[in-house]
Amino acid sequence: MKYVYSFSKKHVEGDRGMKELLGGKGANLAEMATLGLPVPPGFTCSTEACDAYYKVGKAKLSAAMKPEIDAALEQLEEVTGKTFGKGPNPLLLSVRSGAAVSMPGMMDTVLNLGLTPTTIKALIASSGDERFVLDSYRRFIQMFGNVVMGVDHHDFEHELDAVKKARRAKLDTDLTVDGLKDVIDRYLKVYKRATGKPFPTSPKEQLMAGIDAVFGSWNNPRAIRYRELNDIRGLLGTAVNVQTMVFGNSGPDSATGVAFTRDPSTGEHKYFYGEYLINAQGEDVVAGIRTPQQITLKGSREWAKSQGVSETDRKANYPSLEESMPKAFQELDRIRVRLEKHYKDMQDLEFTIENGELFILQTRNGKRTAQAAVKIATDLVKEKRIPEREAVLRIDPASLDQLLHPVFVKASEDAAQQIAIGLPASPGAATGQVVFTADEAEAWVAKGKQVILCRTETSPEDIGGMDAAAGVLTSRGGMTSHAAVVARQMGTCCVAGVADVNINYKTKRFTCGGVTVKEGDWISLNGSTGAVYKGQIETVEPGLTGPFGTIMKLADKYRKLGVRTNADTPHDTATAVKFGAEGIGLCRTEHMFFEGDRIVSFRRLILVAETVKKLREDCGIEDLTALQKAVGKDVKAVESIKQYKQALRELLPLQRKDFVGIFKALKGRPATIRLLDPPLHEFLPQDAAGQKEMAETMGVKPSEIKRLVESLHEFNPMLGHRGCRLGMTYPDVTAMQTRAVCEAAAAVKGSKPEIMIPLVGNVKELANQKEIVKRTIAEVEAKKGVKLSILIGTMIEVPRAAVTAGEIAEEAEFFSFGTNDLTQMGCGFSRDDAGKFLKDYVAMGIYEKDPFQVLDQAGVGKLVEMATVNGRKARKDLKVGICGEHGGEPSSVAFCHKVGLDYVSCSPYRVPIARLAAAQAAIRS
Ligand code: PEP
Ligand code: MG
Numbered sequence: 015m016k017y018v019y020s021f022s023k024k025h026v027e028g029d030r031g032m033k034e035l036l037g038g039k040g041a042n043l044a045e046m047a048t049l050g051l052p053v054p055p056g057f058t059c060s061t062e063a064c065d066a067y068y069k070v071g072k073a074k075l076s077a078a079m080k081p082e083i084d085a086a087l088e089q090l091e092e093v094t095g096k097t098f099g100k101g102p103n104p105l106l107l108s109v110r111s112g113a114a115v116s117m118p119g120m121m122d123t124v125l126n127l128g129l130t131p132t133t134i135k136a137l138i139a140s141s142g143d144e145r146f147v148l149d150s151y152r153r154f155i156q157m158f159g160n161v162v163m164g165v166d167h168h169d170f171e172h173e174l175d176a177v178k179k180a181r182r183a184k185l186d187t188d189l190t191v192d193g194l195k196d197v198i199d200r201y202l203k204v205y206k207r208a209t210g211k212p213f214p215t216s217p218k219e220q221l222m223a224g225i226d227a228v229f230g231s232w233n234n235p236r237a238i239r240y241r242e243l244n245d246i247r248g249l250l251g252t253a254v255n256v257q258t259m260v261f262g263n264s265g266p267d268s269a270t271g272v273a274f275t276r277d278p279s280t281g282e283h284k285y286f287y288g289e290y291l292i293n294a295q296g297e298d299v300v301a302g303i304r305t306p307q308q309i310t311l312k313g314s315r316e317w318a319k320s321q322g323v324s325e326t327d328r329k330a331n332y333p334s335l336e337e338s339m340p341k342a343f344q345e346l347d348r349i350r351v352r353l354e355k356h357y358k359d360m361q362d363l364e365f366t367i368e369n370g371e372l373f374i375l376q377t378r379n380g381k382r383t384a385q386a387a388v389k390i391a392t393d394l395v396k397e398k399r400i401p402e403r404e405a406v407l408r409i410d411p412a413s414l415d416q417l418l419h420p421v422f423v424k425a426s427e428d429a430a431q432q433i434a435i436g437l438p439a440s441p442g443a444a445t446g447q448v449v450f451t452a453d454e455a456e457a458w459v460a461k462g463k464q465v466i467l468c469r470t471e472t473s474p475e476d477i478g479g480m481d482a483a484a485g486v487l488t489s490r491g492g493m494t495s496h497a498a499v500v501a502r503q504m505g506t507c508c509v510a511g512v513a514d515v516n517i518n519y520k521t522k523r524f525t526c527g528g529v530t531v532k533e534g535d536w537i538s539l540n541g542s543t544g545a546v547y548k549g550q551i552e553t554v555e556p557g558l559t560g561p562f563g564t565i566m567k568l569a570d571k572y573r574k575l576g577v578r579t580n581a582d583t584p585h586d587t588a589t590a591v592k593f594g595a596e597g598i599g600l601c602r603t604e605h606m607f608f609e610g611d612r613i614v615s616f617r618r619l620i621l622v623a624e625t626v627k628k629l630r631e632d633c634g635i636e637d638l639t640a641l642q643k644a645v646g647k648d649v650k651a652v653e654s655i656k657q658y659k660q661a662l663r664e665l666l667p668l669q670r671k672d673f674v675g676i677f678k679a680l681k682g683r684p685a686t687i688r689l690l691d692p693p694l695h696e697f698l699p700q701d702a703a704g705q706k707e708m709a710e711t712m713g714v715k716p717s718e719i720k721r722l723v724e725s726l727h728e729f730n731p732m733l734g735h736r737g738c739r740l741g742m743t744y745p746d747v748t749a750m751q752t753r754a755v756c757e758a759a760a761a762v763k764g765s766k767p768e769i770m771i772p773l774v775g776n777v778k779e780l781a782n783q784k785e786i787v788k789r790t791i792a793e794v795e796a797k798k799g800v801k802l803s804i805l806i807g808t809m810i811e812v813p814r815a816a817v818t819a820g821e822i823a824e825e826a827e828f829f830s831f832g833t834n835d836l837t838q839m840g841c842g843f844s845r846d847d848a849g850k851f852l853k854d855y856v857a858m859g860i861y862e863k864d865p866f867q868v869l870d871q872a873g874v875g876k877l878v879e880m881a882t883v884n885g886r887k888a889r890k891d892l893k894v895g896i897c898g899e900h901g902g903e904p905s906s907v908a909f910c911h912k913v914g915l916d917y918v919s920c921s922p923y924r925v926p927i928a929r930l931a932a933a934q935a936a937i938r939s
Contacts, residue, residue: 022055037253039112056257064251101136281389420553436512444485452479507541576917584675590922599919619661673758737773811835819881833898
């Protein structure tokens with residue numbers, strides 16, 4: 015097997031299409047080399063090599079790979095005119111990870127590899143800059159020691175600080191040659207103490223160990239966590255890019271930086287976005303240790319304004335690249351245009367300027383916020399660079415969630431006390447209690463709190479806390495700092511580099527001007543402006559306007575599936591309509607029974623229902639008034655019937671009012687109203703206080719209520735007396751609910767209700783309930799003198815219903831797949847209990863994803879498909895939808911498109927996601 019692929023001006027073995035094999039970075043380096051861009055030459059060890067590292071072990075892999083590496087090195091020496099491990103012109107290398115999907119900062123990097131006593135001498139002679147060479151060496155010892163050998167980073171930092179203190183050096187750059195020699199001596203000792211071996215002086219040994227370490231870092235805990243959080247799976251491993259070193263730290267005409275061809279936060283392209291540092295190396299820009307400067311003059315001025323830096327101060331201390339190195343800037347700007355044209359997407363570039371000469375170290379499709387993604391995609395369509403369909407495909411449907419995050423109420427924000435301003439690193443508005451560690455953020459959130467994580471800077475270990483927090487504030491670092499990059503991707507609001515904030519981790523507080531903020535105090539962040547406020551600020555929901563609205567319109571143009579919502583209040587309905595819902599696919603009427611005093615009426619009904627049923631059976635009388643007469647002097651029986659009638663009388667207008675509100679909010683869109691579904695005991699008072707209250711209301715003894723509650727207890731309620739089984743035993747509930755729907759429909763012009771019978775497993779259940787519904791409709795029509803057109807259908811959520819869908823469709827005018835229950839009964843996983851082990855099942859790969867979140871297409875999906883086909887065979891115009899949780903999950907939506915459903919229905923906030931996912935499915939098919 016071939017493991018090593020070279021890239022240089024003379025010889026390129028890869029291209030951008032080879033990401034799986036060469037990783038994103040390696041594939042694009044090869045592509046750029048082919049384009050003739052100034053890429054430092056090198057070679058890539060493939061992801062297949064990483065796979066082999068884990069399968070056959072590093073010794074065997076090294077032996078297999080070594081001849082290829084030797085040959086690639088020889089070639090590299092030839093194109094660079096440098097020699098590895100020897101003077102007069104020694105070749106130094108960088109060793110970097112690069113998987114097919116980028117995982118910023120998660121895996122390891124070693125720079126300056128190849129420095130040994132021999133090459134140090136030669137390099138000092140050739141560069142004439144001893145300080146620079148020694149500085150590179152001390153960085154190399156530290157990186158190699160830490161990354162390859164696992165020596166604690168702090169052990170090195172401790173020595174560096176000691177030397178700086180002894181020599182009164184404030185910054186690393188203040189250290190002289192002698193100071194650096196002292197640091198190096200100490201570093202070598204730290205290394206030997208920790209590893210038991212002297213620092214390697216063979217460059218090949220350094221290289222092979224460096225490559226092994228990068229392969230090893232694929233499975234470090236933070237990389238694993240990152241892949242989990244970002245749902246990255248199915249990759250072989252990381253590739254390793256071995257590249258000729260270029261030095262951004264070789265003097266004042268050298269620099270290193272990161273740039274975006276468009277603003278990754280907003281998608282704007284008013285100018286060239288990016289940051290750089292003069293005389294700096296590798297991670298300095300991203301690490302947030304020094305304040306990075308802007309690439310363009312325009313950007314620099316905007317930055318200075320936002321930071322309160324005067325023009326004189328800016329020019330003297332933070333000039334743009336455009337001002338400080340105009341030639342390199344011009345070339346970089348030309349490359350920016352070229353790369354964006356070539357890739358037809360926003361690029362994220364890393365560059366280094368070595369003694370005035372520009373090198374491009376990396377390009378990739380830049381990570382961006384959802385806001386930027388929609389702006390960039392719609393702009394690229396306007397600029398005629400990509401077609402509409404491509405723009406629709408470019409947006410990750412799940413990321414739209416970020417655009418639905420709240421923003422501050424303007425008046426409340428205006429009235430709030432602003433205490434600082436930082437960089438608007440990731441948009442949105444966040445309000446929460448201050449915590450200072452990622453672990454605390456996770457712990458507080460687990461307790462139901464809302465937090466803002468405040469750090470001087472974040473590191474990859476913090477991602478769990480960043481994910482949990484409502485917002486992140488850092489006191490150091492720029493727009494490309496770890497905090498900024500990671501927060502943007504997560505959709506977490508972030509304000510970075512708030513220089514005025516002084517954090518003291520020990521006392522768990524920060525100061526900012528005259529203000530002190532303690533752990534637990536509330537602050538608010540505006541991630542779109544960088545403003546930091548004291549206290550809580552009210553937030554509002556955003557709308558579908560601007561580029562977001564444009565993408566949604568495009569989605570609607572291409573999608574075939576309808577998109578409805580699951581909503582049971584007028585408020586949720588209105589929200590969903592605003593997000594583009596075309597109707598209600600599931601109105602769960604039971605939720606309406608919980609509001610205010612209604613629960614009392616409903617409890618009253620349930621508690622006497624069994625008695626009334628028995629009386630009817632004993633007397634053979636259905637009509638309640640006649641029944642009451644017939645039982646005559648039996649006071650208890652009469653009381654039960656009265657209570658039953660009272661409850662129905664109380665509930666009817668309440669339900670009707672709810673439906674009126676919903677129909678009004680729908681403005682003529684259809685609404686599928688599901689009749690009562692959950693097990694009755696869920697509504698009953700299980701505690702003594704609740705039972706006492708109910709006893710008082712009904713004028714009976716608490717012991718009587720207790721007895722009734724116990725009599726309704728079920729061992730397996732999810733498979734018990736619920737769904738249409740309730741309507742079968744208590745037909746008055748079906749009739750009351752139907753009456754409420756019909757009367758509301760008669761009251762609101764243009765309303766289009768559909769009545770849905772839940773949990774049907776046998777066509778006879780449906781026929782029975784349908785009969786009651788039809789009779790009730792006719793009664794209301796007669797009474798109100800109206801003609802109502804109401805579809806009657808069923809949920810398909812019991813496997814038996816899916817299997818006998820042909821029969822069921824004879825009675826049903828529509829099907830709606832209740833894939834929550836269908837998954838429960840289809841896979842045999844209790845909805846209430848499976849959470850305990852499903853995570854393990856997913857980790858073990860039994861199911862790729864939790865089947866309650868992502869439709870199990872191979873199993874439950876088969877039931878859906880079969881029922882759809884057989885249902886339509888029986889009834890050609892059968893309308894078919896889905897209303898389980900899967901209706902808003904992109905891959906499940908794609909499945910629904912494939913099997914030809916008419917619509918999906920999901921919670922209001924997932925409506926835009928479903929619209930986009932449906933469009934993507936249509937375009938891809
Ligand atoms: C379902 O089972 O998928 C469904 C939508 O109903 P519920 O979740 O209310 O049981
Ligand atoms: Mg259900």
